[in-house]
Amino acid sequence: MGRRKVDMKRIEDKHSRQVTFSKRRSGLMKKAHELSVLCDVEIGLMVFSAHDRLYEFSTGDGLGKILQHYEAHDNEGESSDKLKTYDTEYDGLWANDDMLKVMSNLKIEELTTKELAHLERQLDSILKPIRLRKTELMMETMTTLSEKEKQLREENQFLENKVTAIVGDRGKQVQLSEVNDHAAHSM
Amino acid sequence: MGRRKVDMKRIEDKHSRQVTFSKRRSGLMKKAHELSVLCDVEIGLMVFSAHDRLYEFSTGDGLGKILQHYEAHDNEGESSDKLKTYDTEYDGLWANDDMLKVMSNLKIEELTTKELAHLERQLDSILKPIRLRKTELMMETMTTLSEKEKQLREENQFLENKVTAIVGDRGKQVQLSEVNDHAAHSM
DNA sequence: GCACCTATTTATAATTT
DNA sequence: TAAATTATAAATAGGTG
Secondary structure, three states, rough: OOOOOOOOOOOOHHHHHHHHHHHHHHHHHHHHHHHHHHHHOOOEEEEEEOOOOOEEEEEEOOOOHHHHHHHHOOOOOOOHHHHOOOOOOOOOOOOOOOOOOHHHHHHHOOOOOOHHHHHHHHHHHHHHHHHHHHHHHHHHHHHHHHHHHHHHHHHHHHHHHHHHHHHHHHHHHHHHHHHHHHHHHHH | OOOOOOOOOOOOHHHHHHHHHHHHHHHHHHHHHHHHHHHOEEEEEEOOOOOOOOEEEOOOOOOHHHHHHHHHHOOOOOOOHHHHHHHHHHHHOOOOOOHHHHHHHHHHHHOOOHHHHHHHHHHHHHHHHHHHHHHHHHHHHHHHHHHHHHHHHHHHHHHHOOOOOHHHHHHHHHHHHHHHHHHHOOO
């Protein structure tokens, strides 16, 4: 349903895939919601991004209920209870901007495995754009310097030609060695 | 998407509701399947009809795997939207790496905590020297370019002085504008 | 109910801003 | 880069057999 028909196979272009994932994911959530409302049925939907982020939709108050329903439905119900507990108490804990402040006051030793895992993901998320930005800036600097170098080389060439034109070839030989001596001093 | 727009509320007519349920349910399943294929992601979807009949869709071999994934996931899908923005930055992290091959053959879900910890340490120790080396190389390049720039500036200055000394101040003015025109062309 | 039809609405791929 | 726009593909409401 777009400008053109799309092959039903993995989208190879990374960027397109991400964009499509975002659009179709929300489209799917919307449709799930509509079905649940129009037909008054229970629905549970979970989508894991390629990098394991969870996006979910469910009727009622959370997938938990739906999962219980599912398991009650006895589909060879596996999934031992030991992993079943998931707490919502940390939701929104990091939503504010003062994360750094909170972080610096945390006593790592006192955190649970779950909290540490959460923390680790958060830190990685923060670190990534910082590193990208650093690389970006360095790339920019290098490009600028390269251009400057090119320009200076050309000015240099132009001036050399000027000198050659004025004093002739013999004079140029002398000058070039003088230039090199001069330059060597500045290193 | 039909002969007319439909209110987003429970369809009261039993027959219409059933028909719509059937049509939209398969539409939803299809969309879930498409998303999973196009974007290469894991999806679990369960729909319970009004009469408690289960309709499900899932990638891989069954909802069981997806549910385990979900339950192991400590339900962080609801947390900080701000950080979710950076999701895309992870794309391609392994993209052009031999590591990708190794990784894709691993069944992460089947590894023990100890094995995962080991893997993590290994990855970290691989990542660190790569990053250090990259920074090192970029620093080196920038330093070299800076030095080259400095040297060229000095040669340039020297040549300019030479020209000035030979043709005098009036000639120099003319030449400098010529130089600038010349340089402008190279940008 | 199911399969097909088709006028319309909706979703979305590509493009623009 | 992301948000908005646009052109087109796809889903589907209401109907028919």
